[in-house]
Amino acid sequence: MSVQELIVRRGRRSGVTTMVAVHSSALGPAVGGCRFKVYPRVHDAIDDVLRLSAAMTRKCAVAGLDFGGGKSVVALDSVPGPERRRDILLDHADLIESLDGGYLAGPDVGTGPEDMLVLRERTPHVFCVPEEHGGTGSSSGPTAVGVLAALRAGARAVFGSDGMKDRKVVISGYGSVGEHLATALAAQGADVTVSDVDERRLRAAAERGFGRVRPEQVLGIEADVLIPAAIGGVFGPGAEVAAPLVVGPANNQLTDDAVADDLAARGVLWIPDFVASAGGVVYTLGREAGKLTHEQALDRVEALEATTRRLLDAASANGTTPLAEADALAEARLTSGAGAAFGHTRPESVRPGPLLS
Known part of the structure; x- marks a missing residue:
C-alpha cells in the first residue's frame, strides 16, 4: 500500500526539515512516534518515515487497534543544543497541528515524554507526556511486556516450553526497552548477554552482571533467543x-520481506517486529x-x-511464515473497514514543501 499523505516542511523558527507520513487512516487516525535523528540526506529521512509509517499501519491492524499508521521525522544535520532543540520541536508541533488530528x-528514537510536552504547547495531538502532566510517560515498559508476551508464544513453538531458565538470550541494544527485557529475563533465570554501540550502556550492563558482546558479533553468537x-x-539476504x-522490538528488522522466507528455510523462527513491538502503542x-x-x-498488552500464538499456528498449518500470516491479518482488517468508527479519513495526497517542490 502506498503512502496516503506525506508532508515535508522547513521549520520557520529553526530552518530544520520536519516531516509527517500518514500511511493509512482506514481504521482511524494515524498514530506513530516522532523520530529525532541526524540523517546524511533529506531523502534518507523521507525513506525512513515512509517505511516506519507503513510498519505502524501493520502494527495497529494486527494488534486490533482502531487507528491507522503514521510516523514523523525531524531530519537533523547535526545534534542541536537545548534552545535550538526546543525551536525544532515547536516547528514540528506546528506541522502536526496542521493535520487537524489526522496524525497523533x-x-x-531521539525523543521522550519531555519532548512530547514541548509539542503539546502547539498541538493537543500528542501522547506520552509525563505522568505528572496527565500522560502515560515512557512506553518502554509496556513495549517490553509485549515483547515478552510474543517471546512466550515463540518459545513454546521452538522449545516446547516458555520457561527461560538457563536459556541463553542475546539482546542487541541496551536502551530503555532492552534494559527492561534484560532485567526481566535474568529474573526468570536466563543467561543474558547484551550488545550496544554506546560504551556507557555496556558498562551499565556489566555492572548488572550481564554478559557483553560487540555489535558486529551479535548475529553469530550461539544462543537460544x-x-x-x-x-x-x-x-538481509543470507544473514547468518x-x-x-528471533523476537524483538526494533522496527523494520528485515531489509526486505523476502528475508523472512530465507530465515524460515534455515530453521529460524522470526516473530514479525510489528507484532512483537506493539505493546507500547x-x-x-x-x-x-x-x-x-x-x-x-x-x-491488552499481554x-x-x-495473537502471536494464532499467527504461529496459522503459519505452521498453512506452510507459510509468521510474517505472511501477520500481513494477511492486517490486510483483512484494513479492507474490512473495522475500526472506521473513529471516522477520520483524508484524501490521498502529497503536500510538497520547500524541499519537494
Missing part, C-alpha cells in the same frame, strides 16, 4: 543467525484514548501472546 504523535532491540535493517528464535492508546486503567491496558 508519541516518542520514538536473539532480541533485536536497537536499529532496523538487521537481517545462530539463534533459532497498545498500552498508550488503551490508557489515553480508551481511558482504561493501568491493569486493563496491561491485559493479549499479544495469544
Whole structure:
C-alpha cells in the first residue's frame, strides 16, 4: 500500500526539515512516534518515515487497534543544543497541528515524554507526556511486556516450553526497552548477554552482571533467543543467525520481506517486529484514548501472546511464515473497514514543501 499523505516542511523558527507520513487512516487516525535523528540526506529521512509509517499501519491492524499508521521525522544535520532543540520541536508541533488530528504523535528514537510536552504547547495531538502532566510517560515498559508476551508464544513453538531458565538470550541494544527485557529475563533465570554501540550502556550492563558482546558479533553468537532491540535493517539476504528464535522490538528488522522466507528455510523462527513491538502503542492508546486503567491496558498488552500464538499456528498449518500470516491479518482488517468508527479519513495526497517542490 502506498503512502496516503506525506508532508515535508522547513521549520520557520529553526530552518530544520520536519516531516509527517500518514500511511493509512482506514481504521482511524494515524498514530506513530516522532523520530529525532541526524540523517546524511533529506531523502534518507523521507525513506525512513515512509517505511516506519507503513510498519505502524501493520502494527495497529494486527494488534486490533482502531487507528491507522503514521510516523514523523525531524531530519537533523547535526545534534542541536537545548534552545535550538526546543525551536525544532515547536516547528514540528506546528506541522502536526496542521493535520487537524489526522496524525497523533508519541516518542520514538531521539525523543521522550519531555519532548512530547514541548509539542503539546502547539498541538493537543500528542501522547506520552509525563505522568505528572496527565500522560502515560515512557512506553518502554509496556513495549517490553509485549515483547515478552510474543517471546512466550515463540518459545513454546521452538522449545516446547516458555520457561527461560538457563536459556541463553542475546539482546542487541541496551536502551530503555532492552534494559527492561534484560532485567526481566535474568529474573526468570536466563543467561543474558547484551550488545550496544554506546560504551556507557555496556558498562551499565556489566555492572548488572550481564554478559557483553560487540555489535558486529551479535548475529553469530550461539544462543537460544536473539532480541533485536536497537536499529532496523538487521537481517538481509543470507544473514547468518545462530539463534533459532528471533523476537524483538526494533522496527523494520528485515531489509526486505523476502528475508523472512530465507530465515524460515534455515530453521529460524522470526516473530514479525510489528507484532512483537506493539505493546507500547497498545498500552498508550488503551490508557489515553480508551481511558482504561493501568491493569486493563496491561491485559491488552499481554493479549499479544495469544495473537502471536494464532499467527504461529496459522503459519505452521498453512506452510507459510509468521510474517505472511501477520500481513494477511492486517490486510483483512484494513479492507474490512473495522475500526472506521473513529471516522477520520483524508484524501490521498502529497503536500510538497520547500524541499519537494
